[in-house]
Amino acid sequence: MANGLVSGQLPRFVEFYILAGALVLSGGFFAFMGFNLGGWIFISIIVYLIALATISTLAENRRKAVDRIVRSLVSIAFLLAIAPLISTLYTVVAKGIGTLNWTFISQTGGAVFDPTTLKVAVTAGALQAVVGTLEITGITALMSIPIGILTSIYLVEYARPTQWMARTVTFLVDVMTGIPSIVAGLFALSLFTLIIGPKAFSGFSASVALSVLMIPIVVRSCEEMLRLVPHDLREASFALGVSRFSTIVKIVLPTAIGGIITGVMLAIARVIGETAPIFIAASFTDNFNANPFFGPMQTLPVLAYTGYKFPGQDIAASNASSWGAALLLVLIVVLLNIIARIIAKFFAPKGAW
Template identity: 65%
Template sequence: MTASAATGARRTAPARLTSGQLPRFIEPMILVGVAVVVGVVLFLLTRDFNAGLWLFLTAIAYLVAVGVASSIVENRRKATDRVVRGLVVSAFVLAVIPLVSTLVTVIAQGAQVVNWQFITTVGGTQFNPETLEVTYVPGALQAIVGTLIITGIATVISVPIGILTAVYLVEYAQPNNPLRRAITFLVDVMTGIPSIVAGLFAFSLFALIVGPKAFSGFSASIALCVLMIPIVVRSTEEMLRLVSPELREASYALGVPKSTTIMKVVLRTAASGIVTGVVLAIARVVGETAPIFIAASFTDAFNANPFSDPMQTLAVMAYTNYSFPTTDIAASQAQAWGAALLLVILVVIFNLIARIVATVFAPKSR
């Protein structure tokens, strides 16, 4: 009886299905504690504070501490999960730090010079014949106008070519078509082409047509087209492939021609992604410096004619004022930071437009 009772007790004893659990906020508590300890030890050893070394050692010590604590209290699987999650967060922070640092620096430096007068004034050196003094007037109107004109022309040329090319690749060309393979190969090559090569191509092309003095905004637009077209083709192609084949078949079953089906069904369904890709392509090329510097050169004079004479853009303005300052170095650097801030604001506006357009043209919202 005693042995039977003992056996029954062992059988009815509940099995342990769960392990221990660390407190909910243990990870931030360990992080703060490790950061303080590492900071104190570094200060005692070096008598100095190195932010980069402190962050690196804190991350290593945190991963070790959280892994050991989880292994003791919980189990090996949860410890591995916490360590891997810490590695992912550390990689994210490492990637965000340069971005945040650059953004803060641009805003802090550019906000000192950017105002309404800076936006609406043509900047550059001015000579006073009465006092014989050369003064530097801050202003970015010529660069803003040049940026909008050059980017606008590039968009007008690139978007139709890119969308029509994607429509041909997805809707008309057969998978084994040699022309389709050639176009796909060329688009892949153009995607990885250096931007400075696009500028050299555009300048050489117009130098053959109009002569050695081929600097113009239109030449810079052609250089940007070389960079924009593959982005538009790839983004549009992927969006068209996401359109359900059943929609096409339903349209064909109703007797609708293929061209009308593409216009009314396929493109309208993929409009959200296509417009988003186009706007992101614009935001990608609006900050290019090398191709515009080569094809359109730079100038402080106001020029709204894209077919003759050099033209200024915000990216080139920031580069030239910082690399080739005038006698007033502080004013040139302030001009460069102001142009950089306006360029960042312009890119943010383009991305916001992409988000709004994607929401408006989404099939579910319609």
């Protein structure tokens, strides 16, 4: 009597063979009907799933066929999720790589009048935007990171879930997480208008707006990292007579430092590309301004927006500056994440769980 638990086994790369056949078959169909990329991909996926289910059911069994179909659906969903990211990165790199060079980074862009030719030439440069981005983001981080980490320490280590203060702080953090970025910019502009007066544009005003967006992200990410630290470590420290403060500083924080740094960098990456709050609170300018407490400041996301939305007389040069600023912003975010990974690996406890 045959064993019902034993079944056949398809070749290792059968999914790729079936996918290639589905692409060729659907491609031949659309060659006669008129090529359409979206329809070709959709029909290929349908043919692939039907063929894979049929072949696996006949050669193996129903359980393995269902497993292959589910794994294929997960893989397709993953590819669909990263397709917009790949498309965006390709567009930014393809259109910005021709503009991005050391001259573009090291000089101030703007319109320059040539008295000999009586023409206005547009100079591509992002120095004022790079300085503004680093200063505004740095001030935002200096204000938001201590507040966010200390708040998460209070919620995890000191507060009880039933206390009204803990419930209130948690509720406010949840509300701040969903605040639209433009509302944060209007809040900062209104605040500094009441304090200083009309047109109170400054980099510090933009930093206050970004802090409203960054603090809840830091609180949530650090809170989750602190909760992942085993309670056994805290109890062992308390059993040795170590105070709660020393336990937090010497045991809890070093154990969770890798996740905390990652969460902080995610928060910085979240706010460094904001356009609306900076556009409202700091405005924009082609002039170089390194003083965050007086006058409008330029940033890379605002430069990318204004150069594309409000081009100068040389539209091509303005659009090129926009794409160059966008690519430079992406590179800065990638560099910050690499630095964060290195720092987290360096400070992580050896042999961590």
